Amino acid sequence: MTESEAHSANSYAARWHAVLAENSILHKEHLDLIASFTRLFSTAQIELLEASTARFGRLPPQIQQLVEAWAQSRKP
Numbered sequence: 001m002t003e004s005e006a007h008s009a010n011s012y013a014a015r016w017h018a019v020l021a022e023n024s025i026l027h028k029e030h031l032d033l034i035a036s037f038t039r040l041f042s043t044a045q046i047e048l049l050e051a052s053t054a055r056f057g058r059l060p061p062q063i064q065q066l067v068e069a070w071a072q073s074r075k076p
Helices: 003-036 042-059 059-074
Strands: none
Touching: 003 042, 003 059, 042 059
């Protein structure tokens, strides 16, 4: 592996770890939010849950972009 390839691999590894960390944080925040509410959610609580779901939902496109960028970098 050349120095450039090693640097590229390290860059993607760092980005992957960042996305995984963000996923873990958002997932825990979402579960904590749900656990903190009593059933028959208020309108404000529903809005908070929807916002939390939206933040969590934006990760799949980030993961897809990372995979696509990595795949493009591996092409000869």
